[in-house]
Amino acid sequence: MADARTTPAPPAITHRSDYAPPSWLVPEVALDFALDPAATRVKARLAVTRNGAHDTPLRLDGAGQVPLAVSVDGATVNDWRIEGEQLVIPLTGNAHVVETEVEIAPDRNTQLMGLYASGGNLCTQCEAEGFRRITWFPDRPDVLATYRVRMSADKVRFPVLLANGDPVAAGDDDDGTHWAEWHDPWPKPSYLFALVAGDLAVNRDTFTTRSGREVALGIWVRAGDVPKTDHALTALKLSMAWDERVYGREYDLDVFNIVAVDDFNFGAMENKGLNIFNSRYILADPDTATDYDYDAIAAVVAHEYFHNWSGNRITCRDWFQLSLKEGFTVYRDQGFSADQGSAAVKRIEDVRGLRAAQFPEDAGPLAHPVRPESYIEISNFYTATIYNKGAELIRMMATMLGPQRFRAATDLYFERFDGTAATCEDFVACMEEAGGIDLSQFRLWYSQAGTPRVSATLAHEPGSGRATLNLAQKVPETPGQSDKQPQVLPLRVRLFGGETGQPLGEEQLVILSDASASVTFETVTERPVVSLNRGFSAPVIVESDRSAEDLAFLARHDDDAFARYEAMQQLMLDTLIAATIEGEADTRAVVAAVADTLDDPALDRAFVAEAVLLPSENFIGDQLSVVDPEAIFRAREGLRRTLGRTLEPQWRAACDIALRRPYAYTPEDKGIRRLRNVALGYVSASGTPDAAALAWAQFEAADNMTDRQGALTTLASGHAPERDAALDVFYNRYADNPLVLDKWFQTQALSSRDDTPVLVAELAQHPDFTLANPNRARALVGAFAVNQRAFHAAGGAGYRWLTDQLLALDRLNPQTSARLLPPLGRWRRFDPIRAEAMRAELERIVATAGISKDLFEQASKSLKG
Incomplete structure (x- = not known):
């Protein structure tokens, strides 16, 4: 029997219901850093004030630091104590100046939280609870302070010293060090603190705000990477102008800096005036970055800039309100990206991402509301639900209010809560007040997990002139939530004539708020076909009685681009599900619909590429009660082969168009390249003898990474000699470029x-593979875990390999390890043999001594859910 005295206590759970205002406020902070990778000294001077009538001592959070000194009002004190990860200081008065000094070791900080070393530079990441790894502080988002920062460091090793706000002073010392002082006048929580010291070069520009303030812009990178920052700098200026025009938000400092680092847990961080980015979201040129990379860089630059108001000027009261800043800001960056190119294609991409990441999350053991009720480790709630579903909640409110009232509501929100730590309720209340709408029931979106399912049937009696749309909704059970109430679903709907293809009346916005409802359409002069949830106006799963004929009709005639795409995808999905279950299916409707789409000259090529692309294996599996990876793979490959062979002339024509065009980063050229690479995949799937040669020719002739990687992707799944040749050429060309090498892995x-599981295990032993870099870990471990067929190959080797990697990674970087676990947690969706093998690996993780609370929470919830 195990000795109970040696069993570690389960990690503490934080509940939203336990929120209480901070006992002490810190209106002013002064920090003094003596920077050194091995031993950095941090002196902190905190002006603290008692918040209310109480006798609670001052409690400051801290982790991984060596305390050196504590003083209060200039006098050294000895009555302080350490309780867990808190420094406790008894204070009698209502206002004091508390000073502390600590030592930290950035070069041993593999968690990449707090102050750490990356590529010879020093940088910070403080969201959510990293500031406590720098100095003692009440590390919670509702403690807002103004910051003054002084940094000193070896001038040769760290010639650049950056922090939040605006620069105040700088100078040299006689001992070879130099110093710089920065001041941020805007109160901010500690998670927005930032510091960078290193040997960096800068790409500079300026932006003049609408009120005439000239802002100095800078993107700081390694000297050789400066030419790759032009796209990001352009995106920044476009973002600043867009936020002024669309939301009336103006930048408020004299300086805006971005720094790119190779080792980063997130995509980027919105620290006030000093954004720190994962280098993959800054560096780009045609030879090393795909069109997807270019688009992602613009979106992430915009996202972090938009946080200046939706996250910095107004922050979240507590971490349960995380979607207040993230959901709203994702919605804003999606709007920006839609305005830069094809709004229809952007909406398709956003919904595909929601369905790939958030819908499975909502349907699995880790399901949680947009505003969660509890957590063990807050880093585990940086999820697709908080970000992407949170953005859909904002979109639904914007749809119901309309553009003018929504803008009035956001203006009210920014005005009323500027300089405060707000809640999701505060935001919704502004929507109600300025929009003149009751959102009482809509608030259920913040508290209920799960993706609503909407059933829709259309009844029409010929000659009656009337049609009735019958709707019903159900929110499925999720862990901890079994009794669900109907939610408010804004559904954009339109009818089309089945004979003429013409609209039968205007589009309607149907607000479904009951368990069921009926909508009657008048003046229906011919057999109607219904276009549902146009523009994906509500994040729901629609189940309708539309036939394959109806879906093919909408794929040709619907005037809403997303609905047209959706009809094509549903037609493909129905065919693939039938083939998966029955072993075969009638593919004629799909082939005809794809052919019509390819031959329509009025359609944007980027839209065509999205429309003709088959649903992913994972998405097909999400529709089945029991996932059969091999059957899904066979069904999908069979339809790809049929489409490839039947429409081979059209696919080859799409390849030839792109071949004749030199590289340009324009919406039109991006669409042509996208279609070309989709077409190349279909040619390869057809089995034509020259498929590998065609892909190799594209690989060799490519003048850009989009076409080069597109060809490599096609070759990588085959067995032709060109495969190994292309992988070798690609590796040798980019061996010194970490971001491109990630693509190779x-x-x-x-x-x-x-044999992909075997090849991946071999790649894990490659000299260039390391778990210490989050990008590299995600490129191999994360990618393999979402490769449904390979990961779930019979025998369970993929499960064991993933678990080994997660446990090794957890010792270095718990955040990244925990984020790679979810594919293992969906074990209940698979057959008993696979399910038992996956469950056993989760049990192995939970039983491992010393694992982080990050990984423990994800694995233990996956077992219970």
């Missing part, structure tokens, strides 16, 4: 070859 991890 990822492409192989996503291969559909039978």
